[in-house]
Amino acid sequence: MRNVLKNPYAMVIGVALVVVVLYPLLPSSYYVRVAALAFINALAVLGLNVLMGFAGQVSLGHAGFFGIGAYAVAVGPAHLGTPSWAALPAGVVSAALIAFFVGRPILKLKGYYLAVATMGMGILFAMVVSNEANLTGGPNGMRVSRLILFGWSASGPPTWYWISGITLVIGAWIAVNLIESPTGRAFRAIHDSETAAHVLGVDAARYKLLAFVLSAVYASIAGSYFALFDGFVTPETTSFLRSIEFVVMAVLGGLGSILGSIVGATILVVLPQALTVFHDYEHIVLGALIIVFLIFLPAGIVPSLRSLLQTRAS
Amino acid sequence: MRQGEAAVAEFLQFAFSGLTVGAIYALVALGFTLTYSAAEVVNFAQGEFVMLGGMVTVFAAAGGVPLPLAAVLAVVVAIAIGLALHRFAIEPARGASAVTLIIITIGASILLRGLAATFFDKNYHSLPSLFGNEPWHIGGATLLPQSLVVLAGAAIVVLGLSGFLTRTIMGKALRATAANKLAARLVGINTSAVIGLSFALSAAIGAIGGILAAPITLTNYDVGSMLALKGFAAAMLGGMGHPLGAVVGGVLLGVFEAFGAGYVSSQYKDAVAFIVILLVLFSMPQGLFGNSNVERV
Numbered sequence: 001m002r003n004v005l006k007n008p009y010a011m012v013i014g015v016a017l018v019v020v021v022l023y024p025l026l027p028s029s030y031y032v033r034v035a036a037l038a039f040i041n042a043l044a045v046l047g048l049n050v051l052m053g054f055a056g057q058v059s060l061g062h063a064g065f066f067g068i069g070a071y072a073v074a075v076g077p078a079h080l081g082t083p084s085w086a087a088l089p090a091g092v093v094s095a096a097l098i099a100f101f102v103g104r105p106i107l108k109l110k111g112y113y114l115a116v117a118t119m120g121m122g123i124l125f126a127m128v129v130s131n132e133a134n135l136t137g138g139p140n141g142m143r144v145s146r147l148i149l150f151g152w153s154a155s156g157p158p159t160w161y162w163i164s165g166i167t168l169v170i171g172a173w174i175a176v177n178l179i180e181s182p183t184g185r186a187f188r189a190i191h192d193s194e195t196a197a198h199v200l201g202v203d204a205a206r207y208k209l210l211a212f213v214l215s216a217v218y219a220s221i222a223g224s225y226f227a228l229f230d231g232f233v234t235p236e237t238t239s240f241l242r243s244i245e246f247v248v249m250a251v252l253g254g255l256g257s258i259l260g261s262i263v264g265a266t267i268l269v270v271l272p273q274a275l276t277v278f279h280d281y282e283h284i285v286l287g288a289l290i291i292v293f294l295i296f297l298p299a300g301i302v303p304s305l306r307s308l309l310q311t312r313a314s
Numbered sequence: 315m316r317q318g319e320a321a322v323a324e325f326l327q328f329a330f331s332g333l334t335v336g337a338i339y340a341l342v343a344l345g346f347t348l349t350y351s352a353a354e355v356v357n358f359a360q361g362e363f364v365m366l367g368g369m370v371t372v373f374a375a376a377g378g379v380p381l382p383l384a385a386v387l388a389v390v391v392a393i394a395i396g397l398a399l400h401r402f403a404i405e406p407a408r409g410a411s412a413v414t415l416i417i418i419t420i421g422a423s424i425l426l427r428g429l430a431a432t433f434f435d436k437n438y439h440s441l442p443s444l445f446g447n448e449p450w451h452i453g454g455a456t457l458l459p460q461s462l463v464v465l466a467g468a469a470i471v472v473l474g475l476s477g478f479l480t481r482t483i484m485g486k487a488l489r490a491t492a493a494n495k496l497a498a499r500l501v502g503i504n505t506s507a508v509i510g511l512s513f514a515l516s517a518a519i520g521a522i523g524g525i526l527a528a529p530i531t532l533t534n535y536d537v538g539s540m541l542a543l544k545g546f547a548a549a550m551l552g553g554m555g556h557p558l559g560a561v562v563g564g565v566l567l568g569v570f571e572a573f574g575a576g577y578v579s580s581q582y583k584d585a586v587a588f589i590v591i592l593l594v595l596f597s598m599p600q601g602l603f604g605n606s607n608v609e610r611v
Contacts (some may be wrong), residue, residue, distance in 0.1 A: 109599050112356060113595055113599055121592075131581040280431070281428065282428070286424055288425050291425065295406045295407045298409070
């Protein structure tokens, strides 16, 4: 058991098993829908965790990249004549390019200054989306045409459950591979001390940019899925509050833990659904739970529980 | 000549509205800076104190409490909540990473917003202006008397705070804690109490801002989140941890927004503000008043 907990590859296989086993257990299409939303959010948070948890760089603007993915599959087919299957990769390429060019100057900033700069970038994108109404429908949002692959149209919760579940497993696998590689070690060295990493010959600027671009790619794919699944996209998709939500998911689950990203995203997607029984008290309970979780599990749910288990075992 | 006068009037109009909004941002930024200096916590619930200031005053006044007393009550409630935030959410998480602490304050702000929506309501409310709503005409531009109240109130808060920090023993203890917590504890300063004090002060400052602004900007349970964002940006623009920087950053942010809205595009007024912030940070990565610290390895 302890070896399984420690081995990140076994963890990815575990996640894959959960995706497969969970599906027949879900009682209705509503639950399938919630699960698919959890997977989609987890994908975005996974990328953000590579940036924040491993490379140690804060981003309060990741909803911007999520929004680029979402609006790529919305605007592309509707106004530019891009087929829906090509709009998603086009969104990924745009997000990566923007992350590349924006990341170069922005990543020179540190800590809270980086936080405010990424926040500004995210808000700029949200503002463009809500003001260019003839392209994006403005604050009212716009319809997203279905994803059509080889004449097969992807729609409905079950289809998106499998698409997002499989992508999440692949995304986790890639993230684990990266983190176990020399690149991952460079990320962690920068996280611990950028100056020390620099002295050891790690090109900090290059690796930070790599983590930033990679996290933008994850967020963009997740955003595209979200828009295609929902069939509708509004500026809400790309708002500052959503950026905050991604960070809360990453921190709640545990920074620097791939499994933590999935757990954090799942909790924050499922919890509001479960809390609707509290009606008006929903936000009170949600806020209180975030505080209580982080007071008792300050390193995030997965890392804190893991270290608790390890001390129990020994 | 006519055109020149109109341009001056327009300029004055934007300046008035920018300064008024900027004064509120300055107060929020000041709150951010105080808790950041003393406790190294970036408190994203700072905007909720502004909301509480306005909402508690509105509802206490509606309940029959005379307006001045209602305002005092609102400040007291905000201080109590600030102290509770420190005692029950920040102190138990002592030793957690900076990011964890930020998320705890975000949790607190969701909680406070939920409480306000439940205990009060979700409508917009206003407070009566101190000197009525008859605008004054200056150089062709109009100025609401309440704008002057906001500016004067903010100035009094800033001067009062600076006097407190430099002249009183408690203020000096706060500055000592901000400079070096361990050394402050070694000379007998109760740093935990000082950190509590910083939360109480920033809550009071936020609430005063909320009461001053409510007659102009209206208030509801949800005004805090946008103000927290702007106040944080203003504090960073000035250089986090510098009270003077927070004030200058706040006023500048308000003025950028107003001129951006007036001369560029009202839809992109926030964009103008953030582009200026980004440009400042690219050339001065520690903000306007920040000193470049040497990183310790």
